[in-house]
């Protein structure tokens with residue numbers, strides 16, 4: 001920066017001295033200054049390449065550093081609420097932008113300013129020597145440019161924030177158009193054109209906002225350009241007259257012209273640097289906001305380590321809604337999951353079963369009431385310790401584009417290299433044989449994406465599993481977390497064929513025995529062996545007990561069970577105690 005600031009001044013001085021010596025017929029001295037000028041020229045030619053390399057390398061290093069800090073901060077949000085808040089997601093996108101290139105924009109913006117000031121200082125001295133008035137005029141002409149650029153950068157940052165939701169929706173539509181998961185329905189329903197229209201409408205709205213911004217910039221920057229040309233013209237007129245009057249030499253004229261051009265260049269650089277830094281800092285505000293965001297869930301001072309579950313879990317009058325604008329999902333749930341028991345939770349779609357699971361894993365906190373782990377409120381336990389005690393198959397489990405071994409091992413990263421443990425979990429989930437038949441066994445890459453040969457022979461070809469096989473892998477991922485206090489299975493067999501479902505339930509039943517578990521399933525045959533079956537409806541547990549007791553009561557569970565069982569009977573062999581209206585209602 002120092003060299004690129006000093007070299008233009010050196011070459012302007014060498015030019016002036018060489019011209020003056022030439023006019024004075026001192027050819028030897030002129031040749032010496034011309035040599036100096038040539039050396040400065042070589043340095044000026046090489047510096048931009050060096051600058052480019054340093055710039056790019058710094059950008060890579062600083063970008064990685066700031067993105068890692070951002071992702072670590074995001075990982076510290078222990079719950080899910082932030083990820084469901086659209087405003088926060090917009091902020092996160094801008095923070096990513098700021099972390100990726102914004103951090104280096106700030107750095108290089110500051111360097112631009114310092115470099116510009118250094119460059120300007122040398123020429124200010126030269127200009128002041130030649131004409132103090134012109135020096136003041138050139139510097140004063142930078143003030144409106146600076147104010148205008150600051151206002152523009154504030155507006156640019158505001159526009160970026162305003163179009164955030166629009167760009168988010170555009171991204172959603174474009175991902176649907178490109179995503180292999182959506183491709184089937186998009187083609188079958190012929191909704192490609194519809195999605196494209198929606199996408200282009202969003203893009204047009206964003207483009208209009210950006211175009212308005214660009215027009216403002218054009219007007220302001222055009223005006224500033226005119227001002228700076230007028231100042232340069234004025235200076236030239238004065239300098240030519242000064243040479244004619246003999247107040248300046250020809251060498252002085254060349255130095256003057258170089259000084260005005262360089263001063264204006266330096267001032268433009270300073271103004272651009274201030275504007276870039278200002279805008280990057282405005283974006284960086286989002287980065288800082290994410291980095292220093294309050295914890296998303298209440299964090300109480302920890303009084304004790306998470307005890308091993310020995311008594312059980314109690315939902316004590318738990319109320320919950322996803323936000324103040326959403327309806328209540330749970331309205332006073334009271335439920336006990338005693339240690340060593342299997343509790344099954346049943347209920348209609350949308351009753352709140354998965355919500356209850358998420359509360360138990362502390363992805364959210366109840367709005368009222370408490371969830372007690374051996375008598376201790378979940379909010380008084382360390383979240384990571386609590387989660388370390390739980391193993392879960394979520395209803396919407398993940399399918400990772402990784403190898404089979406990694407898909408299972410991620411359940412317990414300490415065992416990621418332990419093939420025997422991974423194979424044992426796969427065996428328990430009934431997927432070991434299918435994995436063995438894959439081209440590279442446990443090292444087979446699972447992916448929905450195919451790589452064409454042209455894309456490189458070293459690129460591994462991914463294998464796509466069936467829905468049921470993916471589900472078994474998710475079960476294996478939960479089972480490799482052995483020795484946990486609580487096993488939660490949310491619809492673990494929804495995608496399995498009847499034989500597989502029967503087999504996996506037998507295996508899981510054996511696995512569950514003596515462990516504490518919470519089982520959710522719409523297939524009531526699968527939950528009938530649970531120690532307690534609880535029915536969730538209208539946000540409350542409306543009945544609970546063993547299968548036989550609940551059937552004998554003839555309540556909701558009995559109706560649902562008999563309704564489902566009747567589907568498997570021919571000619572209504574099973575006696576139904578339901579009227580057709582009741583069947584319709586329960587369905």
Ligand SMILES: Nc1ncnc2c1ncn2[C@@H]1O[C@H](COP(=O)(O)OP(=O)(O)OP(=O)(O)O)[C@@H](O)[C@H]1O
Nearest residue numbers: 084322326329347348349350351352353354355356
């Ligand atoms: N992240 C969320 N934000 C807002 N509402 C949600 C969210 N997740 C679920 N809900 C709502 O909460 C209610 C309960 O959903 P939940 O998934 O817990 O039901 P469920 O009993 O598991 O249903 P199913 O049997 O269909 O799996 C539903 O009305 C759903 O729309």
